[in-house]
Amino acid sequence: MTEPSPNAASWTAYGRHQLDHGYMPPVPEQLRWGFWDGVGPGDDALGPVTGKRVLDLGSGAGHHAVHLARDRGALVDAVELSPTQHRRATGHFGTVPGVRFLHADAVAQLRRAEPYDAAYAIGTLAGIDPYVSLPALRDGLRPGAPLVFSVLHTNAHGHGPADTVAPRDEALRLRDLEPLPLRTWVLAPHVWEKLLTEHGFGVESITLLRAPDPGNPVVWQLVRARRVPVRTGRVTSRPRGRRPPVPHAAIGVGVIVLGERGLLLGRHRRGTIELPGGTVEAGESLERTAVRELAEETGLRARTEDVTLIGTLIDHVGDVVRVSVGAVVTAWQGEPATQPDESVGEWAWWPLDALPSGIFECSAQILTAWRPGLPLDHPPAHFTAYARERE
DSSP states (O other), rough: OOOOOHHHHHHHHHHHHHTTTTTTOOSSOOOOOOOTTSSSSSGGTTOOOTTOOEEEETTTTTTHHHHHHHOOOOOOEEEEEOOHHHHHHHHHHHHHEEEEEEESHHHHHHHOOOOOBBBEEEGGGGGGGGHHHHHHHHHHTTTTTTEEEEEEEEOOOOOBBSSOOOOOEEOOOOTTTTOOEEEEEEBBBBHHHHHHTTTEEEEEEEEEOOOOSSSSEEEEEEEEEEEEOOOOOOOOOOOOSSSOOOOOGOOOEEEEEEEEEEEEEEEETTTTEESSSEEOOOOOOOHHHHHHHHHHHHHOOOOOOEEEEEEEEEEETTTTEEEEEEEEOOOOOOOOOOOTTOOOEEEEEOOOHHHHHHHHHHHHHHHHHHHSSSSOOOOOEEEEOOOOOOO
């Protein structure tokens, strides 16, 4: 028999304590995804919500839901399982137009409600088994709907996230109360990304939110994903030309840059759509190749420590063995632009659920090794993974 989670009792005790002390957080001017004001993107992470049905999972005192309804024109269902937290919200904000406060289990609400246009959670999803929450979110969101949530990454003791999907014990601490036990899923970014991808979401970004005080070890993750629409067809790829590459140019790096606006792709002068990248120069590390080629082709500046190599792909073109290495750049500066004398330009951001046809087959191979669910057709290649994305 599965041991019951302590979370509901702890959040009920927390809400009772706040009721007894008469504490109510003010309605913020921006969504606060972690513990600190001014850290993170605020409302921008969720995108436009005016007139949209938005689900707040684990709404607590309700102040974030009130902000979105009052200041952004959203129609918010604020769902909270703790009766004392629900009482706090309704006692202060029960008559605010545009907010419906629901004392309910979030998963149950997703299963019975009409699909939502957006959903967000501040800390809540870490307290629910992702194999329970993510299927419910997949089925309870409209295709293309954003899902934005923040979860713990590193706790006050410097204990970081796990590489496996398993709960661990944390504690909710208040100054004049004994620590309240919580069972949480504190997972590494690559684990969250894998889970979301498996459950029908495209991950747009995972950002680490750090405390303004450099001595504070606490770190939050902000995850931005989107319910993947059901595609009716697949995206084609094609070679750049009919001749095989010359042997000395057959080792190359393809650079994946995924931002809030989508995946960065450019157009080669021969017509193919491509990732930034190019061939490795003598004595150059693969990470350095990724940084150099990104700067030369797009103008974006990155550091080698912000490059994660995901693996090697090997295929044959004629009699030449072609080796391609996929690299993910997690941070950069600047805006992409066509660079003089470069063969690839016209850089643009493409949503992962609307990639263009005619992607260069090497880029297509790298992209499907990185995200196996992408519907890209391309010649087969042998992929060997040797790293996960940097946390």
